[in-house]
Amino acid sequence: KRIQTLDTRNLAQSVNHGGCGECQTSCGIANQQCEQMKENQ
């Protein structure tokens, strides 16, 4: 196919169920994982 889309978290959708603050502090943000999503796996 001319365009293939990778499986990514849609940031706009995380507006409604993000912000719990349980993730690690970051010194990084790019390689951080969402604590809620880890628990749900």
Add this chain to the structure above:
Amino acid sequence: MVHQYKNNGYNIVLDANSGSVHVVDDVAYDIIALYEDHTPQEITAAILEKYADQPDVTETEIQETLRDIEQLKKDGRLFSEDTYENLAWDFKNRSTVIKALCLHIAHDCNLACKYCFAGKGEYCGDKALMSFEVGKQALDFLIANSGTRHNLEVDFFGGEPLMNFDVVKQLVAYAREQEKIHNKNFRFTLTTNGVLLTDEVMEFANKEMYNVVLSLDGRKETNDRLRVTRNGKGSYDMIVPRFQKMAELRHQEGYYVRGTYTHYNTDFAKDILHIADLGFKQLAMEPVVADPKEDYALKEEDLPVLLEQYDILAQEMLRRSRKGNGFTFFHYMIDLAGGPCIYKRISGCGVGTEYMAVTPWGDLYPCHQFVGNEKFKLGDVFHGIQNTELRDEFKLCNVYARKECHDCFAKMFCSGGCTANAYHATGSLTGTYQLGCDLHRKRIECAIMLKVAEAMDQESNTNEEHSL
């Protein structure tokens, strides 16, 4: 905002505001580049002209690709808008809990690394070790100010924290008692130069430390140029065997061998690969942040070489990974499917609000890189935050406070970058450290490329299995 780039043979399209990543062929790449500023008719004519020698590029094909792009746009996966700015200010207004402390357990060090931002571990002040009483008060302060947060983090930092190992052990034991009482989960990290890394320390760290950062700069000649003992001897031969033992005892997880590269080793990919060849699997390598007058400071003219090094590293990592001998590089770890939510991405690392550093005598600073600068003292662990004006200034440190970030594709992957680096480079908490930005953008591009390669490899493996 859409960012298009080519890397390692892949055409990559990043939709920065949604986080979507697309891998496309040359035709789609060109159509997307024209999409916003041209009509479908203009795009069709331009593409047919450019690909006139390719019979499979037909008007029908182009129309189909345009429809795919339109659908992705409707789905919020391409050309999506940045609608998050108000969230950044709202989130900062309500988020005042503290969830992490960096305990400066020792303002003293048994090495004298020439580039150390902490000035041989002493932070431009007197040598000092944190007492158990101060550390205990810091943990109590953290628990009391953590609200409903369950996960709390404490970094044992210095200087060299193992110069005060007994207090580290006492504080961990105290925290383990308190976490049961208060329904908290402490995650400890330890950053060490390895000089005092004994079997006893390793056993303790493997039981209690969520993560350990082991400092090594790479090849022996690289490491020993700047990471020296108090009498000027190199540290490589002393620490490498200890780090190797530590990594094996931790089953190659929950640690980083973390180096610093400088103007003296702009070919730093060789240092990273050297560390990998020593058997380490979790690696990090950071650019030195230094006064431009220092001989080891990175210079603007170093930038093209440094950017190329990140490409060399990514390609070699991919090659090794495909052979089953891969390793992890801190800045190339990116979880596209399970990464942080938008609130985290726009609000940053929490410097001065969610995260603070504690000096050996209990003073609170926004982070470890502000310690020693009296004007950034926030208060102390005995009386709490007293300089609320300063704390409120840090509350406003988010990606939207930095005008240079507005049109940057990487802003959702760095949250505006390191506030301390920005301050030291520009004198402003909401400035940006341009060299750091240039390097970080490149790292994000390489990290996404590796994810694309992984996805494409998986797809071709699946296709091969189906054809058998």
